[in-house]
Amino acid sequence: MRTMIQESSGERAGVYLRISMDRTGNMLGVDRQLPPCLALCERRGWQPIVYTDNDLSATYGKRRPEYERMLTDVQNGTLSAVVCLHNDRLLRSPRELEGFISVVEDRAIVATVQSGDYDLTTPTGRAYARIGTAMARMEVEHKGERQVLANQQRAAAGKAHGGPRCYGYGRGGKEFASSYTMSCWRADGKPPHGTEIHVDEAQVLRDVARHIAAGETTRSQLADLNRRGILSATGKRWSQTVLVRLLRNPRIAGLRSYKGQITKAGTWPAVIGEDDWRRLQARLRVRDHGVPLREGTTSKYLLLGVLRCGRCGAKLGGRPRTTGKAGRKIRTYICRGGPEGGCGGIRVVAEAVEELVQAAVVATLNSKEFQAARRRRQQTGDTGSAFLEVQRLASKLEELAASFGREEFSFGEWQAVRTPLEVKLKAARATLDRLERDASQSALVDVSDLAGRWGELSFDRRRSVVLSLVAAVKIAPAPARTGGKFDPSRVTIGWRV
Structure with a gap:
């Protein structure tokens, strides 16, 4: 200016x-x-x-x-x-x-x-x-060195770091007073500090986390926040990046992190309990490791990325198909050939296979076997401990690499120590994935009357349940002379449970 x-x-x-x-x-x-x-x-x-x-x-x-x-x-x-x-x-x-x-x-x-x-x-x-x-x-x-040391000391003590205000927490100062409702102010008439819970925002954050843990998508929650005019900590509309970064932040669970690693419990109150936050991370991991859907396809193809070609093993994509003299369009899943890597030899009507898989999912959730397995998973395994073990092993590998970079030992010595650590880390990650998947399944929905309420669930929530329970669905080639009718025997469901 x-x-x-x-x-x-x-x-x-x-x-x-x-x-x-x-x-x-x-x-x-x-x-x-x-x-x-x-x-x-x-x-x-x-x-x-x-x-x-x-x-x-x-x-x-x-x-x-x-x-x-x-x-x-x-x-x-x-x-x-x-x-x-x-x-x-x-x-x-x-x-x-x-x-x-x-x-x-x-x-x-x-x-x-x-x-x-x-x-x-x-x-x-x-x-x-x-x-x-x-x-x-x-x-x-010098200031940078002092800041690094100060950050390390604060992390070791579990104290909150500086930086912009985290959504769900307050911050002192007259310049921020207008962004708080009177119900959030302290007893002494001042706005809350950065480590004190902002009552209204904390409730919004808990509601978002609860909906996502129950199967809603971050995309649907983002749209809801912006539709209701709820602003982010910076006073702007929410974006997907800002919302997911907030939900992944250990700070909202009262946990202190340093350079991406959780160091210990923080000295401030949690907006979301640690167990609930870890279940939320499990749900977000399902989102990350699931199949990204292009805009406009999410309301049409429930099993996109789940179906596999029974001939070549490629993922089936969604594509409408025109049939009959009237030119009626129906949804289908197909194996795409050519540059997309499939054989192009499989096609199945979307509505029929979706109804079959959904019925199987509902039956599984309501089965006594699933309920018993669910109770066993809730009683065994500590997701938090598994998470910390993965971080501990990953940190040891980083320290080992740094020591090798300083030429503190030979290449052969480095390999001798690194190999067993990598094996342990791989096993720890597998354990964490299993526990998080189990926690994700436990948090899906109340399954006591699922069959009667399945049709009331949103598309995002039904898809989330399917992704949590079903590893893959293989579609075999259609037998000869079926008259165009759907043959359920073509479908083989591979379960995660």
Whole structure:
């Protein structure tokens, strides 16, 4: 944002304002930089033109549009000085400084408020600028080291990390007060802190998690949130990425993580209980490991990705087919040949095979054998312990690789240690997959009257149940002379239970 502050007969000076992070978007940080810069311009008799890059770092190589516009104005002679609160507001990279010097050394001086003047038209001024920038860079690197150590200590202690507000939790400060209902405020009349539960948002989050754990999709919950006008923690409409990232965040279960690994229980309250959160992860894993459906096909083909060709083993795809003189279209599943890798020799009417598989799923869920197996699974196996074991083994492999990279042992020694660890990790992941699948099946629905309520379930929920219970459905070639009728003997269901 470029702003002309006042008219003056003096030379023009570019006043550059920047703050690395503005979580509120109200530019309070850059506004605090402006008065001392304007005062300096007034003392020097300069006419200030303000250039503002809000919420942009000078360290990580991001483009700074106003900074670039200011350099252009220096080049074309519009400015004869550049003013900033401190030299680190302008530059923190020696490489960037050299580019800056090449532009301004014959045209302008840099005058700063707190760190003195750099006359870049002289060798001495340029030397001082290089020293100042090098020191600023050193401070950035030291700050990074301190931040890493602080993060490690906070993770080890189970304390919450910083960053943007997590949905479901509050945060103090007057600038956030308008985003909270009075029912969420603390007894002392202040908004909740970042580790205190935001009552309204927490209930929304629990409802979303409950629906997904019961078989609804993240897509349907996303549409519902946006339809009801419920906004995310940033005050924007929800996206699929934001919603799934939130549901996967261990923080909502009161768990502390560091670099993707859960370290221990956190010191803040959980919005969702740990067991419920792990069941939610199991449901999301089914979503990830299931079959991605293209837009427009989800309401038509219940068994997409589940059916297999009885000849070549390829997955069957959905395709409408025109039949009869009236040109009536019916849904079918087919084995696609050619580039898609199938043999092209299998086709089955979708409605008939879907009815058969759904009837088999309902019968299985209502069977005494399934109920007994379900009770046994609920009594055996600890998903949380299995999850931590997978993380422990994965971390050991990472540490082993790092030690080998530091040449602490030979390649043969590394292989000797790595191989048994990989075997253990593979077994631990298999155990976790089984326990999560079992937990997912246990959380599906209340099966006491499933047969009578199956038709009332949404398409997403019915598909979720099928994906949880059915590994694959093989469709054999149609026998000769069936008269076009569906033959149930062609269908072989492979169960996960």
